Amino acid sequence: MFTTPRLIIAATAIAVLSGCASPNPYDNQGQADSGSQGMSKTAKYGGLGALAGALAGAAIDHNNRGKGALIGAAVVGASAAGYGYYADQQEKKLRASMANTGVEVQRQGDQIKLIMPGNITFATDSANIASSFYQPLNNLAGSLKEFNQNQIEIVGYTDSTGSRQHNMDLSQRRAQSVATYLTSQGVSGANLTARGAGPDNPVASNADVNGRAQNRRVEVNLKAIPGQQYGGQQQGSVQQYP
Numbered sequence: 452m453f454t455t456p457r458l459i460i461a462a463t464a465i466a467v468l469s470g471c472a473s474p475n476p477y478d479n480q481g482q483a484d485s486g487s488q489g490m491s492k493t494a495k496y497g498g499l500g501a502l503a504g505a506l507a508g509a510a511i512d513h514n515n516r517g518k519g520a521l522i523g524a525a526v527v528g529a530s531a532a533g534y535g536y537y538a539d540q541q542e543k544k545l546r547a548s549m550a551n552t553g554v555e556v557q558r559q560g561d562q563i564k565l566i567m568p569g570n571i572t573f574a575t576d577s578a579n580i581a582s583s584f585y586q587p588l589n590n591l592a593g594s595l596k597e598f599n600q601n602q603i604e605i606v607g608y609t610d611s612t613g614s615r616q617h618n619m620d621l622s623q624r625r626a627q628s629v630a631t632y633l634t635s636q637g638v639s640g641a642n643l644t645a646r647g648a649g650p651d652n653p654v655a656s657n658a659d660v661n662g663r664a665q666n667r668r669v670e671v672n673l674k675a676i677p678g679q680q681y682g683g684q685q686q687g688s689v690q691q692y693p
Contacts, residue, residue: 538561538673541563541673544598549590552586553568554571563672564670564671564673566668568665569665569667570664572625572667576621580628589636592636595633601674603633603672604646605630606670606671607622608622608650610653610657612663615649623646625647629645654666
């Protein structure tokens with residue numbers, strides 16, 4: 452009979468292999484560009500989820516830890532892999548739609564981050580959307596209506612020039628301008644938040660012009676909705692994966 456550690460290892464291995472071999476409902480769209488080689492994000496999420504589920508299942512089922520481990524691995528692993536597929540395809544389409552717009556798309560684990568630099572977003576000391584910003588925002592709105600199962604966090608940033616209070620207010624108004632425009636284009640506001648971070652979390656030095664320009668930015672963070680089931684049902688225009 453297998454011992455609990457062996458069952459956990461077996462469950463994790465099965466989940467990882469399933470993540471690699473399971474039919475991808477988005478295959479006709481191609482695989483998202485993960486920016487790295489090796490195991491796909493979907494397989495990675497499924498495998499890590501399976502390990503966590505196995506441990507939790509073993510802890511819950513004290514009378515039959517092996518059975519609990521296998522059940523936990525199956526349930527949690529499938530859920531993690533489902534969101535992996537979802538995020539892979541959203542990332543791929545965002546990269547295509549944001550090409551040559553000046554907007555950078557990053558993938559950080561299970562989160563997609565869009566970095567919108569100050570040279571295309573707002574004029575100096577203004578929260579009015581610049582003409583160069585409308586196309587990227589329209590592209591983003593289209594993506595968020597198609598992939599409509601995200602938490603959307605919009606964060607405005609400034610450089611360190613001027614008072615902190617002024618920068619906090621300005622960054623909040625800029626983030627709110629982006630949120631208002633997206634909802635005016637049909638994006639649901641149910642899971643959307645906007646906040647200003649002022650000069651916090653600089654990505655470059657504020658000691659020179661180029662660094663300050665990089666710090667004046669808007670970031671849009673896309674994450675899974677807590678408790679959301681990413682599996683088996685048609686939601687919006689995106690087929691979810693079990």
